[in-house]
Amino acid sequence: MPKRSTDEKPALRIHQAIARDLGTAILAGQHKPGEIFEGEIERSEQLRVSRTAYREAVRILTAKGLLESRPKTGTRVTPRGRWNLLDPEVLAWTFAGEPDAGFVRDLFELRGVIEPAAAAFAAQRRTDAQLQELASALEGMRRHGLANPEGRAADQQFHKAILAAAHNEALASLASSVGAAVSWTTTFKQRKLGLPRDPLPEHLAVFEAVRAQDVEQAREAMAELLRLALADMEIASPS
Missing domain, CATH: 1.20.120.530 (GntR ligand-binding domain-like)
Structure with a gap:
């Protein structure tokens, strides 16, 4: 089996790639604290991924403090002070x-x-x-x-x-x-x-x-x- 080069990284799973892209956008200021994301169905369709993959990505970002999801109010970007910046x-x-x-x-x-x-x-x-x-x-x-x-x-x-x-x-x-x-x-x-x-x-x-x-x-x-x-x-x- 060929040895992976130092520059090579293992491919991300779909939900990890979604979390990376959304997390990068949040940290770059493209999504502001307090901004509400579209619903799960709308967002997953926009990204052309399954609802399960999108849900898992949101869970990753929630665990890192970048998002929060609440019943009736939906998913929103949290204040910067709650982000786990040292993760x-x-x-x-x-x-x-x-x-x-x-x-x-x-x-x-x-x-x-x-x-x-x-x-x-x-x-x-x-x-x-x-x-x-x-x-x-x-x-x-x-x-x-x-x-x-x-x-x-x-x-x-x-x-x-x-x-x-x-x-x-x-x-x-x-x-x-x-x-x-x-x-x-x-x-x-x-x-x-x-x-x-x-x-x-x-x-x-x-x-x-x-x-x-x-x-x-x-x-x-x-x-x-x-x-x-x-x-x-x-x-x-x-x-």
């Missing part, structure tokens, strides 16, 4: 379009709260196996670079491995969201600006601090990595 699929839908610069900055500010602390914990608590996983991720970044999917996957794995090495279940639960944020902000940056610089040295600085079990240096190195990554976006921090 990996929602992040993918956000970056499929043109994300708001403020939201991109918000993601980096969130990462700036989480990841330096995680790096400090990792310096205290990492195992030899986790250190090897970080080294392997760095090697993948060095070999492939961030201009292709393999290198970006290695970058994502590096940041996930830092969270795992913190040995904190609450932080580890954020790994998928942080990994998605790493992947999509990198893709977005290259789409807008190309690759402005090589970020490998900052990742190496984090790795060396974690390897040396230097808690404060690990924290500072990760904070600097994120500061430079945000600067690459050419998005100013609020004063």
Whole structure:
């Protein structure tokens, strides 16, 4: 059986594709909070899909906080404050379009709260196996670079491995969201600006601090990595 290439993704089922398209449209502002969708019959006919597929798509979007369905009032778009913006699929839908610069900055500010602390914990608590996983991720970044999917996957794995090495279940639960944020902000940056610089040295600085079990240096190195990554976006921090 031929091996699937790194760029290939499994085909979405019909209801997943509907959810993706509707979710992308909502996040892009094509459907405003409070807007009522047509009834299930009308909408499924408009999309040329079965009512079952459309119903399943609505369930996905409801679970992610983008829609709500109520008897007699129908299905409507919820206020943005209820959207699960850190859901990996929602992040993918956000970056499929043109994300708001403020939201991109918000993601980096969130990462700036989480990841330096995680790096400090990792310096205290990492195992030899986790250190090897970080080294392997760095090697993948060095070999492939961030201009292709393999290198970006290695970058994502590096940041996930830092969270795992913190040995904190609450932080580890954020790994998928942080990994998605790493992947999509990198893709977005290259789409807008190309690759402005090589970020490998900052990742190496984090790795060396974690390897040396230097808690404060690990924290500072990760904070600097994120500061430079945000600067690459050419998005100013609020004063």
